Amino acid sequence: MGRKILFVTTDQQRYDTLGCNGGTVARTPVVDALAAEGIRYERAVPQSVVCMPSRSTMLTGQHQATHGVWMNGVPLPTDAPSVATLLHRAGYRTALIGKAHFEPFLDPLGRFTENRLSASGAPTTETTQYDGLPGPHRGFEHLQFATHGATGWLHYAQWLGANHPHHVRDYYQVLDGDLEVNAAGFGDTGAPQVKHNPIPTEWYHTDWVARRTIDWLDGLDADDDWFCWMSFPDPHHPWDPPESELHRIDWRDVPLPDGYRSDVAERERILDSKPRHWRLWYDGALVSNYEAPTHWVPATLTDDQVREINAMNAIECELIDEALGRVLSAIDHRGWGDDVDVVFTTDHGELQGDFGLMFKGPYHVDGLMRLPLVWRPARSSAIDPAEVTRPVGLVDLAPTFCDIAGLPSGDWMQGRRLPTDDVDADQRGVESQLTAWDSELFGVGVYLRTLTLEDWVCTAYLPGTVHDGTEGELYHLADDPLQQVNRWDDPSVCAVRDDLVAQLWDTQPPERHPRIDLQAPV
Amino acid sequence: MATIRRELRIDRPASDVWAVVGDVGSIHRWFPGIVACELLDTDAGPVRRVELATGLQLDELIVTNDPIARRFQYSISGGVFRHHLGTVDVIDLGEDDCLVVYGTDATPDVMALVIGGATGQALSNLADLVGAPTGGST
Numbered sequence: 199m200g201r202k203i204l205f206v207t208t209d210q211q212r213y214d215t216l217g218c219n220g221g222t223v224a225r226t227p228v229v230d231a232l233a234a235e236g237i238r239y240e241r242a243v244p245q246s247v248v249c250m251p252s253r254s255t256m257l258t259g260q261h262q263a264t265h266g267v268w269m270n271g272v273p274l275p276t277d278a279p280s281v282a283t284l285l286h287r288a289g290y291r292t293a294l295i296g297k298a299h300f301e302p303f304l305d306p307l308g309r310f311t312e313n314r315l316s317a318s319g320a321p322t323t324e325t326t327q328y329d330g331l332p333g334p335h336r337g338f339e340h341l342q343f344a345t346h347g348a349t350g351w352l353h354y355a356q357w358l359g360a361n362h363p364h365h366v367r368d369y370y371q372v373l374d375g376d377l378e379v380n381a382a383g384f385g386d387t388g389a390p391q392v393k394h395n396p397i398p399t400e401w402y403h404t405d406w407v408a409r410r411t412i413d414w415l416d417g418l419d420a421d422d423d424w425f426c427w428m429s430f431p432d433p434h435h436p437w438d439p440p441e442s443e444l445h446r447i448d449w450r451d452v453p454l455p456d457g458y459r460s461d462v463a464e465r466e467r468i469l470d471s472k473p474r475h476w477r478l479w480y481d482g483a484l485v486s487n488y489e490a491p492t493h494w495v496p497a498t499l500t501d502d503q504v505r506e507i508n509a510m511n512a513i514e515c516e517l518i519d520e521a522l523g524r525v526l527s528a529i530d531h532r533g534w535g536d537d538v539d540v541v542f543t544t545d546h547g548e549l550q551g552d553f554g555l556m557f558k559g560p561y562h563v564d565g566l567m568r569l570p571l572v573w574r575p576a577r578s579s580a581i582d583p584a585e586v587t588r589p590v591g592l593v594d595l596a597p598t599f600c601d602i603a604g605l606p607s608g609d610w611m612q613g614r615r616l617p618t619d620d621v622d623a624d625q626r627g628v629e630s631q632l633t634a635w636d637s638e639l640f641g642v643g644v645y646l647r648t649l650t651l652e653d654w655v656c657t658a659y660l661p662g663t664v665h666d667g668t669e670g671e672l673y674h675l676a677d678d679p680l681q682q683v684n685r686w687d688d689p690s691v692c693a694v695r696d697d698l699v700a701q702l703w704d705t706q707p708p709e710r711h712p713r714i715d716l717q718a719p720v
Numbered sequence: 721m722a723t724i725r726r727e728l729r730i731d732r733p734a735s736d737v738w739a740v741v742g743d744v745g746s747i748h749r750w751f752p753g754i755v756a757c758e759l760l761d762t763d764a765g766p767v768r769r770v771e772l773a774t775g776l777q778l779d780e781l782i783v784t785n786d787p788i789a790r791r792f793q794y795s796i797s798g799g800v801f802r803h804h805l806g807t808v809d810v811i812d813l814g815e816d817d818c819l820v821v822y823g824t825d826a827t828p829d830v831m832a833l834v835i836g837g838a839t840g841q842a843l844s845n846l847a848d849l850v851g852a853p854t855g856g857s858t
Contacts (some may be wrong), residue, residue, distance in 0.1 A: 307753025308773030376828035640722045717837035719830050
């Protein structure tokens, strides 16, 4: 019997939403306790700041250039490498419960497996794997899907519609009548994507994901080894937690984030020091991607809207923390407590008021790029608690799962197992991470490549619709933790910039050919 | 209005490819997610009613079916569409060589991608259906 793996992901959660990372709004005692007992990563970096490419990186252990999912709406091929397949072939029981999003959601043609599976009633479907052999879809023998509401074809939506149909419409409608991301707000301040949701907490998707996870674990034999990816759709927008939970945090008491400037002139001065798409989006003059409401203009954001969104987001983080606590209790109840590794992270961050912006897009700064990552190794592994300051990436997760299972990493994997402390990181040369952004939406193309080190983050722009390829961003993370001083054109650090740019281009991962078409908005 | 275009070079005579594209009742053989279709005569003109794998139905008004230009055009009406025009051109490049271009124009913009996003796979399926030796190349 080996170590079991509970892989917990959230969606679009900032580093600073956890108490163990200095967060003061949400109470997250469960994850804080995991961090105290395990390893807390100070700079965990996504390889993409949107869902589908980032989640594909977690599964494959590859950068987006290699797995080919270059933006939301680009499906991960069903025969793409999968760490779950590797574990399943080694005898692990495997499940993914919650948000997968390796394939597009907006799928009226029913082309994609994730959308078809719930209607079939089967726990999985057999597909050809990366090695040409058959196996359960992406290596998971049990799949139960959910996303940010109750519309669509996924399991949670089907379950709510069948069992509590009058609550389906309780959720915020993520898309408007034109199927654009909805800009409307139904909270107290008119903030976009906020609603007071009448649904009872026990029927909300966070609780559903935890309950389905416990149900699956309860069905396993005591001596089974297992890999369970429990994937919560929150705290991604819409921010519509159950209204019965709103008493937890009064938005009027929530402090404005450090990265938000109430002074409009100061805010716009900072934006103007960055490549021009920042200000163009802020002013409502450019929409480069589908991930934020098309008809919402960030310049209209108010202090109270920032407070309300942060309060709603924090409530969702608390619900996740409590749901995770129930799953961990169930695991202890099964007698597995000493043999389970728990890895908690998210796919990317959220701007959440930084620079006067919300949501996400081609903005490689800490709001989107600095992630919560906690690894509580199995107690039986006798790995000491630690804090790791060297940059690690989501690309390192798949090799870590292999290492936990005592398996060699797949030869397709591009990351390395997570370091257990800074000494381990230094001995193995763990010192930088790559992130990429490629978007092409209705004639607007934006392309970024970023290198993150412990002290610098450097982003170079490729030629696109609003960039000529000479632009960039360079921030010193210790001197400028909010990334408000772009030093790309600062003569005093031009040698640093040139070295980092050279390193950035020298370390780009191989690209998949042929390129996969964009096949849906999301 | 937004536009999406996908194209594929197919190593088969244009006449062979057109024989499939112009056979409007055979769309379910090569367009992913369409599981059945029927042809209707309506006051507005000939309509192809397609059934999707999700159970949804779409009515497609046939706008152009020109075997000389080898151009097929259709317009989806109803639902969220305020405008739609799908255009398939089969362009002769030689004895065993043609280029197929599939354009999708739609309002709301998102619908161009929702429908047009499937046309790349449709062209690949079309190449397989006509027996192209390599399945076509973009």
